[in-house]
Amino acid sequence: MRDSAMGGGALVLFSGGQDSTTCLAWALARFDRVETLGFDYGQRHRIELDCRDILRRGIAALKPEWAARLGDDHTLALDALGQVSETALTRDTAIAFADGGLPNTFVPGRNLLFLTFAAALAYRRSLTHLVGGMCETDYSGYPDCRDDTIKALQVALNLGMDRRFVLHTPLMWIDKAETWRLAQDLGGQALVDLIVEDSHTCYLGTRGDRHPWGHGCGQCPACDLRAKGFAKFTATDATAAS
Template structure:
């Protein structure tokens, strides 16, 4: 096969490497600690989609630093952090999570903060980054007991 027709090389997926979907909140911090206790290299990924609760995004670097300081044996395992702009979610959603308006329950039984497909998109983008980074494990903390009625956080 001529060099120009050769198949593109693919990254080696390392079973010791994980990518954690990390918002900076309680659930994803627990997931990050879980991954750091089990994998030799752990990277994090977060998503800025114009959400009103940016406090979690602001906490992400501080939480990572605190984990590394409080658990020095994890510091060497904690790899790069990735923050992706998914502002397009605000463009395709009609939700109080990405717009300035009152938060309330809708006639369909869901809160008007529900962003359809959000977790699916997070996992899809995380999988693409994990592949490029050689991570074979994705970790996400979509919590069923704290799902606020969101269908994409249920079992």
């Protein structure tokens, strides 16, 4: 963890979920100016966008230096992505595995578009670093979450925009339990509590009951992954304390 800020500024892909909130804290611990970007693409769980402002205010309140570094928030409409996607995240359909072995929650091209639009905005805002929550450890096989994909896209963006962007994926090689641990390391129990109470991960867009790990339907793959990660994280804490 780093507490001395680096120059260049960062733009965080900030959905309002557990992973992107952890990435926002990671960026605030490192960069002198941090802006956030969310996308409205007709996602079924659009309620996540409503969590973003609460989370931004909550995370700024955790540390004075984070409040000073947190800059503007941006939201871009990508309706076309939802229109061309026949997936369980953009249609009211049951979550299942599609032909080829990928879950039908995979939105083709989503992260490629997100990072391309993020780079275009960063270009205008004079930001050097792009931060996203892509992860190969808990990624359901999504090809646009792979480290090779992100590295290739960084090369393409730098060539196509003639800028030296750096794409950061701090969660790439850690699982959900370690993501909870990273949040605790960055912002203490207060950040863990903020993520539990105010972030949204559920694919169905259901706030639902308040579980130990947060709100959600408790049944979809995103809720299941978050719940199992939280259970492993708290069990490790309990073992260490005994």
